[in-house]
Amino acid sequence: MNNKNRNHIFPRRTLALGLALLGFVSPTTFAQTNNSNISLKLLTEGLGAPETLVSIPDGSGRMLVAEQAGVIQLLDRDGKKSDSLFLDLRSKIVELGKGMEERGLLGLALHPQFKSNQKFYVVYSAPRRASAPAQWDHAERLSEFKATGADFSAADPASERVVLEIDEPDWNHNSGRIVFGPDGYLYWTVGDGGAFNDVGDIARGRGHPPEGNGQKLDTLLGKVLRLDVDHGSPYGIPKDNPFVDSKKGLPEIYAYGLRNPWGISFDRGGKHDLILVDVGQDRWEEINVIVKGGNYGWRLREGFDGFDPKDPNHAPTNAVTVAADGKPFVDPVFAYKTLRGRGTDPQSYGVTITGGYVYRGKALPELAGKYIFADWSRSMALPDGTLLVATIPKDSARWTVEPLALKDFPNGRIKSYIWALGEDADGELYVLANGINSVVNNRGKIFKLVPAN
Ligand SMILES: [Ca+2]
Numbered sequence: 001m002n003n004k005n006r007n008h009i010f011p012r013r014t015l016a017l018g019l020a021l022l023g024f025v026s027p028t029t030f031a032q033t034n035n036s037n038i039s040l041k042l043l044t045e046g047l048g049a050p051e052t053l054v055s056i057p058d059g060s061g062r063m064l065v066a067e068q069a070g071v072i073q074l075l076d077r078d079g080k081k082s083d084s085l086f087l088d089l090r091s092k093i094v095e096l097g098k099g100m101e102e103r104g105l106l107g108l109a110l111h112p113q114f115k116s117n118q119k120f121y122v123v124y125s126a127p128r129r130a131s132a133p134a135q136w137d138h139a140e141r142l143s144e145f146k147a148t149g150a151d152f153s154a155a156d157p158a159s160e161r162v163v164l165e166i167d168e169p170d171w172n173h174n175s176g177r178i179v180f181g182p183d184g185y186l187y188w189t190v191g192d193g194g195a196f197n198d199v200g201d202i203a204r205g206r207g208h209p210p211e212g213n214g215q216k217l218d219t220l221l222g223k224v225l226r227l228d229v230d231h232g233s234p235y236g237i238p239k240d241n242p243f244v245d246s247k248k249g250l251p252e253i254y255a256y257g258l259r260n261p262w263g264i265s266f267d268r269g270g271k272h273d274l275i276l277v278d279v280g281q282d283r284w285e286e287i288n289v290i291v292k293g294g295n296y297g298w299r300l301r302e303g304f305d306g307f308d309p310k311d312p313n314h315a316p317t318n319a320v321t322v323a324a325d326g327k328p329f330v331d332p333v334f335a336y337k338t339l340r341g342r343g344t345d346p347q348s349y350g351v352t353i354t355g356g357y358v359y360r361g362k363a364l365p366e367l368a369g370k371y372i373f374a375d376w377s378r379s380m381a382l383p384d385g386t387l388l389v390a391t392i393p394k395d396s397a398r399w400t401v402e403p404l405a406l407k408d409f410p411n412g413r414i415k416s417y418i419w420a421l422g423e424d425a426d427g428e429l430y431v432l433a434n435g436i437n438s439v440v441n442n443r444g445k446i447f448k449l450v451p452a453n
Helices: 010-021
Strands: 038-047 050-055 063-067 071-075 103-111 119-127 138-148 156-168 178-180 186-190 223-227 252-254 262-264 274-278 284-289 334-338 349-350 353-358 373-377 388-390 400-403 417-423 429-434 444-451
Touching: 010 186, 038 071, 050 103, 050 252, 050 429, 050 444, 063 103, 071 103, 071 400, 119 178, 178 262, 186 262, 262 417, 274 353, 284 353, 334 349, 334 400, 349 388, 373 417
Parallel strands: 050 417, 103 178, 262 353
Antiparallel strands: 038 444, 050 063, 063 071, 103 119, 119 138, 138 156, 178 186, 186 223, 223 252, 262 274, 274 284, 284 334, 353 373, 373 388, 388 400, 417 429, 429 444
16 A cells, blocks of 8 residues: 555564564554444445545445556445446556555546546556656656546546656655645645655665755655646646745645655535645654645654654754744644554554545534544554544644544454545545555455444
């Protein structure tokens, strides 16, 4: 998956696997909170690693689910898979590994006027471009496609229009999450280019400048981009993007200083905040509220601490608090410790954060206005994801988080890797889970958050 190897820490992975074989399974570290009115309803299973769920906005209740291995499934309102795929992109995607994998089909978003123009967008890992350094890994490609037919039940594979490609030095930290904003523009999260610590791998020719991609404004790596896909060729730049006039940065950049954001969503209500989670290196997992032009710190900051790539396990005593341009960094609204070792740290929820949605549905009034998200797993090697709920104070400054109380799953732990969350047309939420840490097996399933019986 995606978020996971965002860390690229093989010793940790190996340790987790060894402990798993010895029978050390992370013990419950929180008081059980299963006196809940919320439960999970299994909607469908037998999917590849499911990474995005969106509703088809025609009142049919049908949904599209993108699998990381490169296909998009069509589900009916009860979760039953269509006999035929909505779209198969596998021939366009780089060859994927059978184990941990961060490449593949990473994002799907329907155009706000999908019902009339039938357009939708995907981000996937395409082969390295000839213009990229020979030792680099691949390119992330944003493409537009069109659905066909009166009922949108399939996409036309020949309708692809490549919007933008970004060369990637490494196989990991590709991010690739996309969402349309209330302004009609497309927001695209791009990881820092991979390897570890945003310093790169010598074997790859680095691919990371001395200050790291996150802080460097002449690269699209480590950013949130904002594009106008309705104007220009192949796209336009919104005229109020932060670097349009200053020439201090690329005009696509909306926010920067990010590592590998695995989740981005706009709150449908409230102030329509743009909420992003950033997967940390070794110490902190973050929730950020994204503002235009904001610098979120990576790789000078991680969580609320400084970051030193030469000593990533400790906060430097001389942490940088002001960016090179003299502006302060934007702190997260919440950060929790990245789980390490045997997974017993009560201040951590797991090894990598998975983004979600502010609940604006009707079925679960106790969740109204709260941000529902997850941690992928408490172990690299075992399926032990945790659903989490954040309460957002009126001033939005510092959020509070606890495990989501579920009737049948104490402490929000659902015994699956949590690849992503999904939101339907009614604002109801789904959990996109996987029974195995691989994108090529069909162990994925989708749960809906529903009232308990
Ligand atoms: Ca940050």
